[in-house]
Amino acid sequence: MPEKDVLYHELLEALQAEGCAICRLARKASDSYVRALIYEGVTDVKLRETLRNARGLCHQHGWRTAGRRGSVLGAAIIYRDVINTLVKTLEGRSGGGPRLFGRGQPELSRALGGSEDCPACALERDAEGRAAKILLNHLGDAEIGATYRASGGLCLPHFQLVLGQGSQSAGNTLAEWQAEGWSRLRDQLDELIRKHDYRFRSEIVTDEEAEAWQRAIAAVTGEAEPAPET
Numbered sequence: 052m053p054e055k056d057v058l059y060h061e062l063l064e065a066l067q068a069e070g071c072a073i074c075r076l077a078r079k080a081s082d083s084y085v086r087a088l089i090y091e092g093v094t095d096v097k098l099r100e101t102l103r104n105a106r107g108l109c110h111q112h113g114w115r116t117a118g119r120r121g122s123v124l125g126a127a128i129i130y131r132d133v134i135n136t137l138v139k140t141l142e143g144r145s146g147g148g149p150r151l152f153g154r155g156q157p158e159l160s161r162a163l164g165g166s167e168d169c170p171a172c173a174l175e176r177d178a179e180g181r182a183a184k185i186l187l188n189h190l191g192d193a194e195i196g197a198t199y200r201a202s203g204g205l206c207l208p209h210f211q212l213v214l215g216q217g218s219q220s221a222g223n224t225l226a227e228w229q230a231e232g233w234s235r236l237r238d239q240l241d242e243l244i245r246k247h248d249y250r251f252r253s254e255i256v257t258d259e260e261a262e263a264w265q266r267a268i269a270a271v272t273g274e275a276e277p278a279p280e281t
């Protein structure tokens with residue numbers, strides 16, 4: 052299958068599940084990195100160097116790694132490297148350099164910080180850009196249109212990303228689809244709120260309405276992090 056077809060089908064599949072398709076594709080990219088990191092990363096010298104320079108993963112991806120089964124040894128080795136680098140940086144400054152804990156140590160602070168971005172975040176950004184491009188290239192595709200509308204659309208940050216890359220007419224099409232999803236969600240929130248009123252307590256809250264508040268948070272900020280593996 053040509054690469055474009057693979058990406059098209061990946062997008063279609065992601066749109067078929069509930070929630071933002073681009074969040075899902077970005078998660079997939081960082082998940083495979085985290086998996087490789089735990090199982091193979093500890094022996095890969097280049098990868099460990101990148102992680103050392105990045106001072107490990109960001110908060111989100113660091114804790115996602117910790118939540119995976121079998122992460123203990125891999126995380127211990129990777130973070131031993133990072134902590135060792137931090138110790139050496141502190142020790143290096145105690146020689147001829149300025150006083151270690153004096154007022155204001157911008158140089159020391161900079162030296163402690165990373166020189167590279169979180170590699171999992173970088174992979175997510177790449178995946179997001181690719182997905183946005185594929186979506187824009189296939190806006191005329193009936194299946195893409197139907198699944199986008201049924202899914203409720205993208206989260207706000209990813210919708211903005213796609214708008215920023217598309218033409219005005221693409222933006223108009225997307226805005227129409229997205230407005231449908233957000234209006235539906237708003238109506239479900241209205242019902243959820245109304246049925247919380249004691250006068251309407253006897254009315255059944257549907258499953259969709261019951262989850263509307265969480266889907267609203269996801270719609271505005273992006274999909275939630277998965278629960279840790281047990």
Ligand SMILES: [Zn+2]
Nearest residue numbers: 071074206209
């Ligand atoms: Zn998203």
Ligand SMILES: [Zn+2]
Nearest residue numbers: 109112169172
């Ligand atoms: Zn990250």
